[in-house]
Amino acid sequence: MAGSRFAYVRNFELPDPVLPDTHMVIRIDGKGFHKFSKAHEFIKPNDPDALELMNQAARHVMKELQGDVTMAFGESDEYSFLLKKSCRLYSRRNHKITTHVVSLFTSAYVFYWPQYFPEKPLLKPPTFDGRLVPYPTEKHVTDYFAWRQADTHINNMYNTVFWALVQQGGQTESEATETLKGTLSSEKQEIMFSRFAINYDRLPAIFRRGTTLVWGPEYQAPARSEDDTAATLASSSNAAHETVEKDKDGQDGKHDSTKKGEGEAVKPFRTKPRKPKMVLRTLHVDIIGNRFWKEPKSSQGRSREQLVETSGKSGGNVQGDGPWFDEDRLQCDGMGLRVFLD
Numbered sequence: 348m349a350g351s352r353f354a355y356v357r358n359f360e361l362p363d364p365v366l367p368d369t370h371m372v373i374r375i376d377g378k379g380f381h382k383f384s385k386a387h388e389f390i391k392p393n394d395p396d397a398l399e400l401m402n403q404a405a406r407h408v409m410k411e412l413q414g415d416v417t418m419a420f421g422e423s424d425e426y427s428f429l430l431k432k433s434c435r436l437y438s439r440r441n442h443k444i445t446t447h448v449v450s451l452f453t454s455a456y457v458f459y460w461p462q463y464f465p466e467k468p469l470l471k472p473p474t475f476d477g478r479l480v481p482y483p484t485e486k487h488v489t490d491y492f493a494w495r496q497a498d499t500h501i502n503n504m505y506n507t508v509f510w511a512l513v514q515q516g517g518q519t520e521s522e523a524t525e526t527l528k529g530t531l532s533s534e535k536q537e538i539m540f541s542r543f544a545i546n547y548d549r550l551p552a553i554f555r556r557g558t559t560l561v562w563g564p565e566y567q568a569p570a571r572s573e574d575d576t577a578a579t580l581a582s583s584s585n586a587a588h589e590t591v592e593k594d595k596d597g598q599d600g601k602h603d604s605t606k607k608g609e610g611e612a613v614k615p616f617r618t619k620p621r622k623p624k625m626v627l628r629t630l631h632v633d634i635i636g637n638r639f640w641k642e643p644k645s646s647q648g649r650s651r652e653q654l655v656e657t658s659g660k661s662g663g664n665v666q667g668d669g670p671w672f673d674e675d676r677l678q679c680d681g682m683g684l685r686v687f688l689d
């Protein structure tokens with residue numbers, strides 16, 4: 348049909364390439380999610396299962412486009428995906444990339460719905476829109492993600508106090524809106540604390556920080572610092588110290604970290620550090636500060652600048668357990684810069 352008299356219409360399909368050598372960020376956003384969340388009775392102000400479903404849909408995008416998408420950040424009904432500068436997906440055609448990501452995300456959201464809401468049938472098809480914005484520098488990208496996380500914080504604080512006024516304070520939604528009109532963040536915190544005993548800083552990190560997905564080294568429980576270890580070795584000169592590590596297959600593997608004989612000096616950490624396995628990590632940590640964007644200080648990932656979040660398990664308003672409280676989601680060494688590696 349290529350040579351038919353109709354083929355000229357093809358000329359109306361204009362090219363839409365994204366500028367080369369730029370970082371592409373695609374943000375998808377739920378359409379009409381106010382109604383959608385009402386219809387499905389999502390918990391207010393935050394429904395952790397609904398957030399987890401969003402995270403699962405985003406993990407699907409990151410796995411399908413592994414090698415192209417290096418990082419994602421999500422809050423509420425939106426998710427942003429960062430593509431590598433060198434990405435050649437669809438020859439960098441804007442609409443092709445954007446619609447593909449929106450489609451991957453939406454179909455995964457529907458596909459995984461029963462896993463997160465086994466008791467609730469999906470009442471209507473959810474829809475998302477999407478846009479792609481190219482950013483020329485790394486600073487633009489880190490500022491972009493800081494902007495989204497700051498937005499998470501502002502929205503979460505407002506929603507938390509708003510729903511406390513309604514659910515616990517007996518106000519109508521319009522009365523709560525009126526109460527909060529023109530209030531500063533410190534005033535909102537004061538209302539939460541004095542009237543409802545909510546300590547904002549102890550709310551679950553997933554609500555305060557949103558969710559960051561990044562390909563990075565597998566989480567390892569924090570080890571003692573080298574200084575601590577050296578001190579311990581010095582105080583127990585006859586002890587043979589062993590470090591037990593789980594290897595990649597999850598089997599226990601032992602190796603001596605200190606081959607010490609009579610009169611020999613202690614030489615700890617002679618063994619070659621194990622290269623960590625790269626996994627898709629789900630994090631609820633601060634990405635506004637510089638620390639997230641730094642590489643770990645030592646090759647063994649024992650940065651003293653490790654980011655550690657309060658889980659919010661003890662002071663939050665969410666009952667029960669969930670993966671969002673897991674230790675491996677609440678701490679990481681600086682790992683963000685690897686998202687720029689091409």
Ligand SMILES: [Mg+2]
Nearest residue numbers: 376377378424
């Ligand atoms: Mg929306």
